[in-house]
Amino acid sequence: MKVVIEVEEPYSLDLSMSPSFISSLYVKLGPNEWAKIAGTLGGSLKLRQVGPSRVEAECALDVPRRLLEEVVVLELGAWHPPFEDLVPKLPSRFRWAAEALSTAYPGVRLPIAPHDFNHVFISVSLSRRANYERFVLRWCRRIWELFNGDLEAIARSSPEELAKVGSSYQVAQLREMASDLLSIPHRLSSIASDLRLPRIRSHLDLLKLKPEEARLVLLRGCRYLGPKAADALILDSFKAPHFIPCDVHLRTVARRLQLAPEGLAVPDKQRCSRYTCIEGVVEGVKGCPRANNCLRAWMMGLSEAGGWFQTLCYIHGSSTCRTASPRCSSCLIASQCPSAST
Ligand code: SF4
Ligand code: SF4
Structure with missing residues (x-):
């Protein structure tokens, strides 16, 4: 099935996808052409920008058209109108720089994948003090092959199994980080007793919280996860464009x-x-x-x-x-x- 998504100009698939953690779920096939290799529709979805305001999505699976469009719009970053439109309203101390940078790099949006929260968590966790292009993408691809992004399998894995991904501390700590994230629902009353939160049954229910609540819970509940990584995880999985990872x-x-x-x-x-x-x-x-x-x-x-x-x-x-x-x-x-x- 093929769908064409109309995106308001300016839009650049490459400039939106490359800096996003969502790119760890894709491989770049050529200019403005990406194939999804992991997560929802992984192995079946290809995206290609075919005009300044058109992106073609081709899916080899027989999925409902609405689902396909929903996933693609989020992962393109097309859920939000061009951020360039906000520049005139910015405080003057930022406006000139936003104008200059967005002229140099036009069409940047924020892809998000709440439906692949576990994958984004893995990618973000591995990126702590590690070069994304050189290391994180390679580790992620190995993890998609070995564990298919399954956090429970990672939490149960042995150090030897994880060592097949890499020998860095970021990879070694992934087991504890996965285990911490998965156990948040059982520990919620102790880690967030001061917050008035609804009961959550699964860590995926964090997506139902306000992003600022989710940030507090993630930082309290996950060892090794710092503010930059928590902000990146939320920026890439919530509709929270005001979140700023201070890298x-x-x-x-x-x-x-x-x-x-x-x-x-x-x-x-x-x-x-x-x-x-x-x-x-x-x-x-x-x-x-x-x-x-x-x-x-x-x-x-x-x-x-x-x-x-x-x-x-x-x-x-x-x-x-x-x-x-x-x-x-x-x-x-x-x-x-x-x-x-x-
Ligand atoms: S590369 Fe040089 S000129 Fe460009 S923003 Fe940085 S310091 Fe300024
Ligand atoms: S980001 Fe800065 S101001 Fe905000 S809670 Fe953390 S340390 Fe405080």
């Missing part, structure tokens, strides 16, 4: 473009497990005392464009404004950059 590229680009005051702290697990950045977002949880000195809280001035702006910084930081050696001579926004080296 190294956001820190670097924000500093070089002078988008934030010098010396802001990065989110830390201890505070993020206890507070919300803004008081009142989650009933019964206090606002963070560090909110006026934290990069995430500062960047939340971007509101609904926060996750998109972070993605632009990821694309720019990983390709051009690299932390160790920025490529100013080939930078598309050099003429506006206060840190450009000539």
